Amino acid sequence: MSCSRRDFLKDSVGAAFVSSLPLSAFVVLTTEEAAAAIAESTVRWAYLVDTTRCTGCGMCVKACKNENEIPYDAPVTRTWVERYVVTNDGQTHVDSPDGGRDGFTSDKIRDQEIDPDTIDKAFFVPKLCNQCDNPACVQVCPVGATYQTDDGVVLVDREWCIGCGYCIMACPYGVRFFHPDHKVADKCNFCYHRITKGMMPACVDSCAFGARRLANLRDPDDPVTKIIKTERVAVLKDEYGTKPHVFYIGLDNNVR
Amino acid sequence: MKRHVLHPIWVAIGVVGLILFARLLLVPDDFGVHGDSFTYNYHRLGNIEEWKNFPVKYQGTDTCLECHKDNAKAHRRSPHKRVQCENCHGPAGNHPDDVEYLPLNKERAMCLRCHADLGYPESTARSNLPAIVDRHHKRRRECVSCHNPHDPREDVE
Numbered sequence: 001m002s003c004s005r006r007d008f009l010k011d012s013v014g015a016a017f018v019s020s021l022p023l024s025a026f027v028v029l030t031t032e033e034a035a036a037a038i039a040e041s042t043v044r045w046a047y048l049v050d051t052t053r054c055t056g057c058g059m060c061v062k063a064c065k066n067e068n069e070i071p072y073d074a075p076v077t078r079t080w081v082e083r084y085v086v087t088n089d090g091q092t093h094v095d096s097p098d099g100g101r102d103g104f105t106s107d108k109i110r111d112q113e114i115d116p117d118t119i120d121k122a123f124f125v126p127k128l129c130n131q132c133d134n135p136a137c138v139q140v141c142p143v144g145a146t147y148q149t150d151d152g153v154v155l156v157d158r159e160w161c162i163g164c165g166y167c168i169m170a171c172p173y174g175v176r177f178f179h180p181d182h183k184v185a186d187k188c189n190f191c192y193h194r195i196t197k198g199m200m201p202a203c204v205d206s207c208a209f210g211a212r213r214l215a216n217l218r219d220p221d222d223p224v225t226k227i228i229k230t231e232r233v234a235v236l237k238d239e240y241g242t243k244p245h246v247f248y249i250g251l252d253n254n255v256r
Numbered sequence: 257m258k259r260h261v262l263h264p265i266w267v268a269i270g271v272v273g274l275i276l277f278a279r280l281l282l283v284p285d286d287f288g289v290h291g292d293s294f295t296y297n298y299h300r301l302g303n304i305e306e307w308k309n310f311p312v313k314y315q316g317t318d319t320c321l322e323c324h325k326d327n328a329k330a331h332r333r334s335p336h337k338r339v340q341c342e343n344c345h346g347p348a349g350n351h352p353d354d355v356e357y358l359p360l361n362k363e364r365a366m367c368l369r370c371h372a373d374l375g376y377p378e379s380t381a382r383s384n385l386p387a388i389v390d391r392h393h394k395r396r397r398e399c400v401s402c403h404n405p406h407d408p409r410e411d412v413e
Contacts, residue, residue: 103369116375147299
C-alpha cells in the first residue's frame with residue numbers, strides 16, 4: 001500500500017475534523033423539539049415572607065403538616081416559625097416549640113421568664129425550603145433522587161431515594177429531614193400538587209395576615225413578583241451562593 | 257494466550273455484562289437528564305407527575321361557601337374574614353363524601369394562637385390584635401361560649 005504525503009495530510013485533516021464532531025451533531029430535531037429545547041419555562045416559583053406581618057399563630061405549620069401528610073407529633077416539619085426576642089442586655093432569645101405548630105401562646109422562652117419591660121423587639125420568622133437555583137442538596141445526591149424541576153422547585157423522588165441523608169447534611173438552611181414513615185428525605189416543595197393546579201400552597205392559604213405569599217418570577221404582572229423586584233427584600237445565607245428563592249421583608253440581623 | 261490469563265478476563269467481562277444487564281432492567285426508561293444541567297436535572301421524569309397527583313386536603317374557603325352560606329355570610333363581614341374556614345374546622349379533604357362532620361377544635365389554645373398577650377412591643381405584629389392574658393381571663397372556659405368565632409363582635413346568645 002502506498003500513500004503520498006499529500007493524501008496522508010488530507011486524510012489526517014479530514015479524520016481530525018470528523019472526530020471532533022460530537023455525536024449530538026448528527027441528531028435531527030423537528031421544529032417543535034428545537035423550539036422546546038430553547039424555550040424557557042414560563043414559570044419560576046418564588047416565595048415572599050413578610051416578617052413584619054407574622055403574628056406567630058402557627059396555622060401555616062399546622063396546615064402544612066396536615067396537607068403534606070407529615071406525622072403530626074413527630075419532631076419534623078417542612079416549615080416552621082421561629083420567635084426572636086431581643087432584650088436590652090443585648091441577648092437574643094430564640095425558640096420554636098414543635099416548629100410553632102401550636103402557635104406561641106406563652107411568653108416563656110425555653111422555660112425562661114422574660115420581663116416585658118426589658119424587651120427591645122420581638123418578632124416571628126417563618127422558614128421553609130428556599131428552592132435554590134443552585135441547590136446544594138441536589139448536588140450531593142448520589143442516586144439522582146432529588147432534582148430541580150423547570151419551574152424551579154426541588155423535589156424528592158420517594159421511589160428512588162435510598163435515605164443516605166447526604167442532602168439533609170448539605171442543606172445550609174436545615175429544611176430537609178428524614179420522613180419517619182416513608183424512610184426517605186423530605187422537604188417543602190411549595191405544595192407542588194397545589195401550585196400546579198392553580199391553587200396556593202397550604203401555608204399561604206392558611207396565613208390570615210398575608211405574611212406568606214407565592215410569586216411567579218417569570219410573570220412581570222404578578223403582584224408579589226413586583227414586590228420582590230421593586231421593594232427591599234433579603235434572602236437567608238446569601239454568602240453560600242445557593243441563590244435562594246424565598247425572599248424576606250423586614251429580615252433582622254439576628255435571624256440566621 | 258494462556259488459560260490462567262484468559263479465564264479471569266472472561267469472568268471480568270461476564271461480571272460487567274451482568275451489571276449492565278441488571279442496570280437495563282432496574283433503571284426506568286424515563287431516568288435521565290431532563291433539563292440543561294446534569295447536576296440538577298438528572299432524575300426520573302415520572303416522579304414530577306407523581307407529586308402533581310398528591311391529594312389536596314385543604315380545599316379553600318370558596319369550596320366551603322358552596323354549601324355553608326349562612327356561616328359564610330356572618331364570617332365574611334367580620335374581622336375574622338381573613339381566617340380561612342379550614343384553619344379552625346380542619347382540612348375538608350373529600351368532605352362530605354367520606355367525612356360527614358369535620359371535627360371542630362373549640363379549645364382555648366386555638367384562639368390563643370392569635371389572641372394571647374405576650375407583652376411584646378408595638379412593633380410586633382401580634383401586639384396589634386385584641387389579646388388576653390390567659391391566666392387572668394375567664395380561666396377554664398371555652399372562648400366560644402361567649403364569643404361568636406364567625407363574627408367575634410357579636411356575643412353568643
